[in-house]
Amino acid sequence: MLDIEQHLKILIIEAFKKLNVDIKEDNIVIERSKEKAHGDYATNVAMQMARVLHSAPIQIAKNLVELINDENIEKIEIAGPGFINFFIKQESLNSLIGTIIDLNQNYGNSNYGKNEKINVEFVSANPTGDLHLGHARGAAIGDCICRLYSKIGYDVTREYYVNDAGNQINNLAKSIRARYHQILENNPDYPFPEDGYHGEDVFNITKTIIAEIGDKYLSDSEEGFEFFKERGTALELQKLEKDLQMFRVSFDVFSSEKKIRQNGEVEKVLEKCKDFIYQKDGATFLRTTDFTDDKDRVIIKSDGSYTYLLPDIAYHVNKLERGFPLCIDCLGADHHGYIERMKSALQMCGYSPKCLEIELIQMVRLFKDGNEYKMSKRTGNAVSMKELCEETSIDAVRYFFVSRAASSHLDYDIDSAKKMESSNPVYYAQYAHARLCAILEQGKDIPLDKSGKNLTEEKEKALLKVLAEYPKEIVNAAINRSPYKITTFIQKLAVSINEFYTMCRVIDKSNIELSSSRIALCKACQIVLKNALEVIGVSAPTRM
Numbered sequence: 001m002l003d004i005e006q007h008l009k010i011l012i013i014e015a016f017k018k019l020n021v022d023i024k025e026d027n028i029v030i031e032r033s034k035e036k037a038h039g040d041y042a043t044n045v046a047m048q049m050a051r052v053l054h055s056a057p058i059q060i061a062k063n064l065v066e067l068i069n070d071e072n073i074e075k076i077e078i079a080g081p082g083f084i085n086f087f088i089k090q091e092s093l094n095s096l097i098g099t100i101i102d103l104n105q106n107y108g109n110s111n112y113g114k115n116e117k118i119n120v121e122f123v124s125a126n127p128t129g130d131l132h133l134g135h136a137r138g139a140a141i142g143d144c145i146c147r148l149y150s151k152i153g154y155d156v157t158r159e160y161y162v163n164d165a166g167n168q169i170n171n172l173a174k175s176i177r178a179r180y181h182q183i184l185e186n187n188p189d190y191p192f193p194e195d196g197y198h199g200e201d202v203f204n205i206t207k208t209i210i211a212e213i214g215d216k217y218l219s220d221s222e223e224g225f226e227f228f229k230e231r232g233t234a235l236e237l238q239k240l241e242k243d244l245q246m247f248r249v250s251f252d253v254f255s256s257e258k259k260i261r262q263n264g265e266v267e268k269v270l271e272k273c274k275d276f277i278y279q280k281d282g283a284t285f286l287r288t289t290d291f292t293d294d295k296d297r298v299i300i301k302s303d304g305s306y307t308y309l310l311p312d313i314a315y316h317v318n319k320l321e322r323g324f325p326l327c328i329d330c331l332g333a334d335h336h337g338y339i340e341r342m343k344s345a346l347q348m349c350g351y352s353p354k355c356l357e358i359e360l361i362q363m364v365r366l367f368k369d370g371n372e373y374k375m376s377k378r379t380g381n382a383v384s385m386k387e388l389c390e391e392t393s394i395d396a397v398r399y400f401f402v403s404r405a406a407s408s409h410l411d412y413d414i415d416s417a418k419k420m421e422s423s424n425p426v427y428y429a430q431y432a433h434a435r436l437c438a439i440l441e442q443g444k445d446i447p448l449d450k451s452g453k454n455l456t457e458e459k460e461k462a463l464l465k466v467l468a469e470y471p472k473e474i475v476n477a478a479i480n481r482s483p484y485k486i487t488t489f490i491q492k493l494a495v496s497i498n499e500f501y502t503m504c505r506v507i508d509k510s511n512i513e514l515s516s517s518r519i520a521l522c523k524a525c526q527i528v529l530k531n532a533l534e535v536i537g538v539s540a541p542t543r544m
Helices: 004-018 057-067 090-106 133-151 167-184 200-213 222-246 257-262 265-272 309-321 338-348 385-391 394-401 414-418 425-442 458-479 484-503 512-535
Strands: 030-032 041-043 073-079 083-088 117-121 155-162 253-256 277-280 283-286 297-300 326-332 356-361 364-368 410-413
Touching: 004 030, 004 041, 004 057, 004 458, 057 073, 057 083, 083 090, 090 458, 090 512, 117 133, 133 155, 133 326, 133 356, 133 364, 133 385, 133 394, 133 458, 133 512, 155 257, 167 200, 167 222, 200 222, 222 385, 253 257, 253 309, 257 265, 257 309, 265 309, 283 338, 297 309, 309 326, 309 338, 338 356, 364 414, 385 394, 394 410, 394 414, 394 425, 410 414, 425 484, 425 512, 458 484, 458 512, 484 512
Parallel strands: 117 155, 117 326, 155 253, 326 356, 364 410
Antiparallel strands: 030 041, 041 083, 073 083, 277 283, 283 297
């Protein structure tokens, strides 16, 4: 019985069918009982259906119980006004150990998504500077969403949209050109652009360019400016990609705004939307209020240049034309107004509003020594993702950045993240894994008893119930795009592991049979804890 709660739901649905009643699985809630006297699992479905069936909950419960007969259930009791309590046979729970050990890293995987294609676009930072904390949280959450979707059987494409056209790239080129002159001419007074990028990375990129071409473009030619744009963007992107790989984030596709423009895709969108376009004050508007937007949007300014929205529409159409039934954008919370204008534009192009879903991600505040911590001591600028990982650890940043819902603001306490004690949830979970590995190493000469036949203690049973929840938690976290649910599960599992370890002696040379069963249980726990940490991109150390 791989998923106990799912199994009980199926039994309840079948019992209702025998009563000529149709009930949806989503309307059945199965919960773990908090007290031993109330069994292992309980449901209030009889009370939920009382109004529909015009019958007393207690009578509905009695009718269901009479029709449920399953080899995995020891007994069923009715409590209170109509709660149904299920007592699961110990051997049914114990059988989970062998299932987990045999499936190993595949435990928790499913075919829920049936290999349907999903495109997840995240980070998409302008190639003009270091990744900041907002990008880092977007990277952590976007990557975890992709990992979760892959676990439940979706064909996931991870995509990064490179904004390599527009004013920000011109300003990058101007900044590089200014640094180029300042360095080669030893002239710190060479004028720096008003909207230029002062970051250390631009200075370093300029030195790389000098090493490549020397003083070739000191003449300030148009050719030189275009070179600074192309090479500067490429080097910035390389740096961003390197930092993301350090953060354990990779992408399948890097899409270029410049290529979208060059390939005529903007013109194709203008043609598709022509019935919704009008002119006003010299600018070109898109009548998005015909759909779900609160006001019409400018797509071409009066000077003939595009607003960012127009190539964005072309980019989303491009993704949909590549065969993705669903595209997900992970964006900063300041993009709230973007949702309806983009959905409206896509409907103009003939697509369903359901083809695009947007995950808004709130910002991060840093704290250190009890105070908000905004500026990097090294650069004088905002703290970068790379610097924060160096200050604490990749594991800590990734764990904490997904530990709350994307829609919630996150306060990251640097001091707490560095603590090597149980108050730090990252340390607590990793220490539990390392302890399990130490036990397995110590008992490596004792054969594993995957049947679990000798496990009778309440802490063992409680631990098995937590292990049984993992596949359901993966599906739930994936379809709701809520990686924080996995960090919640990890803490729950780590607590249960430590309670078991405290109450049950695992290796007892005087009772090898019991030791064999408990070592197998430890192996199952180690597998599930490692799998769960992997889903959120956090390492599972074997020793600490």
